[in-house]
Amino acid sequence: MSESFDWAFPGLNQHQFISSANLLALRNGGQVEPACSLYDSDDDKEENDNLNDASDTGSVNTNHVQQISDSGHSKLKRKFLDCLAELAANDKGARFVACSGMREREDEVTLWISRNEGFRASDYGAFGRLGVLLGKLASTNGESQYAAEMWREMLTYYGSRLASTYIPNVRSSLKDCEYLFHGHQNDEFSPVRLRLLEFHKLVFETNSPDQALMDRQSVLATRAYELRMMKLVRELLQTSSHSTPRTKKLWEGICFLGRLRMAFETFNNIALNLPSFKKVTIIPVPREIATQKALPSPLNLEQTFDLLNVSLDASTVKKVIGQRWTVPKAKQSFGGLQKQKLNVHAEMQMILHLSKTEEMFDRLFPYFGCSKYSCFMCWHFLQAYSKIRTRGCHGRLFKPWSVPQVSGMTPGSPEKTSKALIQLQERLKKELKAEIKKGISQEKTSVVGGSSVFTNYDAGSARRKAEIERMRMKSEQDRVAEAFRR
Numbered sequence: 001m002s003e004s005f006d007w008a009f010p011g012l013n014q015h016q017f018i019s020s021a022n023l024l025a026l027r028n029g030g031q032v033e034p035a036c037s038l039y040d041s042d043d044d045k046e047e048n049d050n051l052n053d054a055s056d057t058g059s060v061n062t063n064h065v066q067q068i069s070d071s072g073h074s075k076l077k078r079k080f081l082d083c084l085a086e087l088a089a090n091d092k093g094a095r096f097v098a099c100s101g102m103r104e105r106e107d108e109v110t111l112w113i114s115r116n117e118g119f120r121a122s123d124y125g126a127f128g129r130l131g132v133l134l135g136k137l138a139s140t141n142g143e144s145q146y147a148a149e150m151w152r153e154m155l156t157y158y159g160s161r162l163a164s165t166y167i168p169n170v171r172s173s174l175k176d177c178e179y180l181f182h183g184h185q186n187d188e189f190s191p192v193r194l195r196l197l198e199f200h201k202l203v204f205e206t207n208s209p210d211q212a213l214m215d216r217q218s219v220l221a222t223r224a225y226e227l228r229m230m231k232l233v234r235e236l237l238q239t240s241s242h243s244t245p246r247t248k249k250l251w252e253g254i255c256f257l258g259r260l261r262m263a264f265e266t267f268n269n270i271a272l273n274l275p276s277f278k279k280v281t282i283i284p285v286p287r288e289i290a291t292q293k294a295l296p297s298p299l300n301l302e303q304t305f306d307l308l309n310v311s312l313d314a315s316t317v318k319k320v321i322g323q324r325w326t327v328p329k330a331k332q333s334f335g336g337l338q339k340q341k342l343n344v345h346a347e348m349q350m351i352l353h354l355s356k357t358e359e360m361f362d363r364l365f366p367y368f369g370c371s372k373y374s375c376f377m378c379w380h381f382l383q384a385y386s387k388i389r390t391r392g393c394h395g396r397l398f399k400p401w402s403v404p405q406v407s408g409m410t411p412g413s414p415e416k417t418s419k420a421l422i423q424l425q426e427r428l429k430k431e432l433k434a435e436i437k438k439g440i441s442q443e444k445t446s447v448v449g450g451s452s453v454f455t456n457y458d459a460g461s462a463r464r465k466a467e468i469e470r471m472r473m474k475s476e477q478d479r480v481a482e483a484f485r486r
């Protein structure tokens, strides 16, 4: 018997959930908490910092590193899953943010990939071939013919991102840093300057007519990968006394251009090391659960403040949203967000898809690969839902985030989803109330029976929430009645 999820679980309210999230998204540009990374070793952290494409997440510092235990090949599997998600993100922008998951059996591996805006017909073919090639590599102990085929397949799939973004970025950064390679200083970095100068020549060389575009991209991506693996290059560009914002940008550009080759090396590595990779199936998660329309009759700003037991005025708006906010500006921005469509992120698509088909969630490798850090909402949902983690969290809350109605779930999944959403709903309110709480913490006199989250709770609060819900239902009924009259 399958079950459905539809936001009707006791204690869960989609209007209140989305209003709280949208209110929090106004504070500090949606940066709710500092970024954090799951990686603990220096190498991985550096790599992770650089590869968390900040194009639409803003620039954030990784100042909180959590640790997870590593056993067997789990580090290699995590890296593989991140690389697979990066490959699936074969164009720039939030639409292409991707996620990957894995179930490993003794003699076969099943992989799922999801992407914010789903997949095209051609993606299914490309990932079908990639699965077969990984299997052949594992079965033949790394036969070079299959490795070469896989590299070509990857270049074909990712070529437009190399051509449209990564190669032009490196070109422009190299131009900005020319002074650095022509320096005549004789120091420990001299050999590195020479390597960078050679790379510069290669990047600016005009295409010879008989060189195919793919061959050129192959050379550039491979050279960038080699540079990226050289400690001295990183030192010169990132941390030495010669480093400037421009050289740091060049380092970042080299890392991004080398990313595809890094994925290739990781794919090779895992196929050679894990016997289970002799049979690999990669399943792109279908796009049936895509963007939803905004909720009809959304709560207004006063009603959303009421949910926090706070009246809306010039002072509370500063406490809840930020010092520079006024009531009219908050009303306008909040109203705008409430009208936007609701997004189902790649991580959530993955969870919902697996809740339909994967009865034993526990058999999954407890890690989702991601092409970027997870957002505040996905990260905290995953923490509440399961043991599954991702590479890190950028701590930001973006456009309206939601979970759609889903049918055909395995028994227990809707309840599990609802409970995780309720935890997230509480978390949102706690964040929203944090600054207000600071203002009243002096008055707190006693806490009975453990911690109390809401110190200014009063008996009227439940009644007020019920009243807001009643008014919202009324306006929804009016809206539907109005629609029928037309």
Ligand SMILES: [Zn+2]
Pocket (backbone or CB within 6 Å): 345, 346, 347, 374, 375, 376, 377, 378, 379
């Ligand atoms: Zn997300």
